[in-house]
Amino acid sequence: MTQTQVSQVDPQDELRAIYVAHYRFQYLSAAFEFGLFSVLAEAPGLTRAEIAGRLGLEEQPARILLLGLTAFGLVRKDGDRYSNSAITEPLASNTDQVPAAFIPYHQHITYRSMGWFHESLKKNTNVGLHREFGDDATTLYARLATDPGLERAFHNAMGGFSQKVSDELAATLDLSSYAHVLDVGGGTAVNATKLARRWPHLRVTILDLPTVAEEANARSASAGLGDRVRAIGLDAFGDEFPEGDYDCVLFAHFLEIWSVDRIRAVVGKAARAAGPNAGMFVVTPFQDDAETGPQHAAELSAYFHAVASGEGMVYTPKEYESWMSEAGFRPAGRAYVNNLVDHIVISGVKSGDAGRTAS
Ligand SMILES: C[S@@+](CC[C@H](N)C(=O)[O-])C[C@H]1O[C@@H](n2cnc3c(N)ncnc32)[C@H](O)[C@@H]1O
Incomplete structure (x- = not known):
């Protein structure tokens, strides 16, 4: 057998791995919800009966859980004692931070709703959101506002x-020549507080939905940045942007949620709100200009379409540059941010000004 043959995955095995993938995730998610990985980190080498006792499980469910976790490589069994595997060790602590936080996120937000992918493609809208979370809201973000548990997840x-991406962002974005950033869809101020710390002269105004803006203001106040980072609650599409002396616009993980028409409208609105020679930075996952991947672009596109908004997808850098140009921003460079998954920063400068770039 040649080297190439050894490393090749049997296509049938690969196919099987795809159609049983939900079992593997459910074992992982159930164990995580029981707190098993934290228990095993604290007391490695517990027996099945000891684990059942700690988790409050009866014997047969404990046996099933541990069989699956062992079979899928999520825990190790030595003799009759169990411990975390290299895969699950990072899930034992900091359970409200990534990577652990991705598990309740996928379990409670994307898992069942992605089961409506086929219907969502056929109907060209986010059937997954409506079937799993009701018809009260047209986007996941608006739906989150009425459910604190989901919003937390x-x-x-x-x-x-x-947090991870923003460390690289703070190192990548050159904001030295800007004074006031308009951070559209800025979330809970994770990026804004990092950028404000990195650039002590900088002010940031976040625009986000009211419940999120409230949390952003709380974070900025507790970081001691309340005088420079503030958030305003509004609907970026339905409401006017508040007036201000913005000389830079940041769209971080925001534009890809929306349709081309909405992107063009909101980029145009930001362009009108920003002063002469303003900069623009679009931070986004991207699909390559040849439209062949990466896989992360495909995952997120499916999620935006079937769940989050029913209208967005991961676009190419070329498309963003054309929307910037249309709004009067000259494209001024691309920089890659690869901390967790592939992201790009696309920068632009309001026409008439040269020389401000992403890196
Ligand atoms: C994927 S998060 C990105 C958050 C942040 N910019 C970051 O990079 O971490 C998208 C954000 O858009 C906000 N959002 C969704 N719809 C919005 C709307 N109509 N107006 C303003 N913000 C909105 C959400 O509340 C959420 O905070």
Whole structure:
């Protein structure tokens, strides 16, 4: 057998791994919800009976759980004693931060709703959101506002993810020549507080939905940045942007949620709100210009379409540059941010000004 043959995955095995993937995730998610990985980190080498006792499980469910976790490589069994595997060790602590926070996020937000993917493609809308979370809201974000538990699951994952990306962002974005950033869809101020710390002269105004803006203001106040980072609650599409001396616009993980028409409208609105020679930074996952991947772009596109908004997807850098140009911003460079998954920063400068770029 040649080297290539050894490393090749049997297509039938690969197919099977796909159609049973939900079992693997459910074992992981159930064990996480029981707190098993934290228990095993604290007391490695527990027996099945000891684990059942700690988790409050009867014997047969404990046996099933541990069989699956062992079979899928999520815990190790040595003799009759169990401990975390390398895969699950990172899930034992900091359970409201990534990577652990991704588990309740996928379990409670994307798992069942993605089961409506086929219907969502056929109907060209987010059937998953409506079937799993009701018809009260047209986007997941508006729905979250009425459910504190879901909102926490979402923002723990998104905020934790942003913590990682924002470290690289703070190092990547050159904001030295800007004084006031308009951070559209800025979330709970994770990016804004990092950027404000990195650039001590900088002010940031976050625009986000009212419940999120409230949390952003609380975070900024507790970080001692209340005088420079403030959030305003509004609907970025339905409401006017508040007037201000903005000389830079940031769209971080926001535009990809929406349709091309909405993106063009909101980029145009931001362009009108920003002063002459303003900068623009779009931070986003991207699909390559050849439209072949990466996989992360495909995952997120399915999620936006079937759940989050029913209208967005992960676009190409070329498309963003064309929307910027249309709004009067000259594209001024691309920088790659690869901390967790592939992201890009696309920068632009309001026409007439040269020389401000992402890196
Ligand atoms: C994926 S999160 C990105 C948060 C942040 N910019 C970051 O990079 O971590 C998208 C944000 O858009 C906000 N959002 C959704 N719809 C909105 C709307 N109509 N107006 C303003 N913000 C909105 C959500 O509340 C959420 O905070």
